[in-house]
Amino acid sequence: MKHARYTHRGPVPQDVIEATPFTLPALQAGQVRVEVLAAPINPSDVLTLTGDYGSLPPLPAVGGNEGVGRVAEVAADVAGLSPGQTVLLPIGCGTWSTHLIVDAEALVPLPRGGDPHQLAMLTVNPPTARLLLSDIVDLHPGDWVIQNAANSAVGGYLIQLARIRGVRTVNIVRREAAVADVQELGANVVLVDGDDLSQRVAEATGGARPRLGIDAVGGMATERMAQALAPGATLVNYGAMGGEPCAISPSALIFRGITLRGFWLAQWFKNTDAATRNTLFAELVGLIAAGQLKARIQQTYGIDEIKAAVAAAAAGERSGKILLLPNG
Incomplete structure (x- = not known):
C-alpha cells in the first residue's frame, strides 16, 4: 500500500x-x-x-x-x-x-x-458548475450566460449543464488553441479574451447582454467581463487563475449596477443540509451515468x-x- x-x-x-x-x-x-x-x-x-x-x-x-x-x-x-x-x-x-x-x-x-x-x-467541479448556473441568477431557457476559463473542467461542465437547461453560453478562453475544444462541448459562442471583448460579445449574441457572468481568472479579465454584461447583472468569481485580484471599475459598480460576489463550494457544503446535498449529487450522478455530463x-x-x-x-x-x- x-x-x-x-x-x-x-x-x-x-x-x-x-x-x-x-x-x-x-x-x-x-x-x-x-x-x-x-x-x-x-x-x-x-x-x-x-x-x-x-x-x-x-x-x-x-x-x-x-x-x-x-x-x-x-x-x-x-x-x-x-x-x-x-x-x-x-x-x-x-x-x-x-x-x-x-x-x-x-x-x-x-x-x-x-x-x-x-x-x-463528481464531487468538486460538477456541483460548482451546477450551482454557479442555478443559484446565482434565475436563468430561463434562451437566456445568455458568459464565463471565462471556459476550457477548464468547471467551464466544460457548465457548458453541458447549460445546454440541458436551454441556456446559451458565451465562452471566453485565453488562447486561440483552446477554441476548438470548447466548441466541441456544444458552446454557443467561443471568443478569445481581449480589450474589445464587450463589442464582440454583443455582435455574437445579436445585441443580447448576459445577466450572469462567471469569472475564474481575476485581474482585468473581471473588468472586461463586467463591461460585457447587462446593466444590473451579477458577476460571480470563483477563482484567480490569472494570479491577480479581481479588478472592476467604479463605473461598472456604480453607473451600470453590476454586482460582484464570490462563490466557494466548501462554504456551500458547510451551510447546506444533507438532503439538499444528496439531491444535487443524485442529479449529477444520473447525468454522468447517462453520458450527458463528462x-x-x-x-x-x-x-x-x-x-x-x-x-x-x-x-x-x-x-x-x-x-x-x-x-x-
Whole structure:
C-alpha cells in the first residue's frame, strides 16, 4: 500500500509530495476498507500543496479531496455495502492512496456500470458548475450566460449543464488553441479574451447582454467581463487563475449596477443540509451515468508517478484533467 504524502508546503507543488509506503490498521466497527480506483488532481489540490488555498489541512497530510473506490472489506456490523461495490469517497479524505479506511456512513454507493474515471470527478467541479448556473441568477431557457476559463473542467461542465437547461453560453478562453475544444462541448459562442471583448460579445449574441457572468481568472479579465454584461447583472468569481485580484471599475459598480460576489463550494457544503446535498449529487450522478455530463481527461498516472502527475496538473495549456489511478 502507498499514499501520496507531504510534510511541508512550498512554491513548487511536485517537490513537496511523494509516494510513501504505509500500513492500514484493522477495521473497527462501522468501517470499510476501500481500494481507490481513480482520483483527480484539481487546481485546489495544487494550491493546497503550495499553501495558497483558503483552507489547509494540518501536516503531515495525504493529498486528494475526491475520488471513487471499490469496497474491499466491510466490518461485521456494516449493512448496505458489500465487497466489489463502487462508492464515492468522502470529501477531503486523502484520496491519493491505494487504500483507505472510511466510515461506512460517509460512503455514497454509485450505480453499476458507471465510468469510474468520470465519477471520480463528481464531487468538486460538477456541483460548482451546477450551482454557479442555478443559484446565482434565475436563468430561463434562451437566456445568455458568459464565463471565462471556459476550457477548464468547471467551464466544460457548465457548458453541458447549460445546454440541458436551454441556456446559451458565451465562452471566453485565453488562447486561440483552446477554441476548438470548447466548441466541441456544444458552446454557443467561443471568443478569445481581449480589450474589445464587450463589442464582440454583443455582435455574437445579436445585441443580447448576459445577466450572469462567471469569472475564474481575476485581474482585468473581471473588468472586461463586467463591461460585457447587462446593466444590473451579477458577476460571480470563483477563482484567480490569472494570479491577480479581481479588478472592476467604479463605473461598472456604480453607473451600470453590476454586482460582484464570490462563490466557494466548501462554504456551500458547510451551510447546506444533507438532503439538499444528496439531491444535487443524485442529479449529477444520473447525468454522468447517462453520458450527458463528462470531462475530457488528458492523462492518467499511477501512485508512483505522483510528482509527474502534480507537475502536469499545475502546468498551463492543458486540454483535460489529470487523473491519478493509485492501483494502476
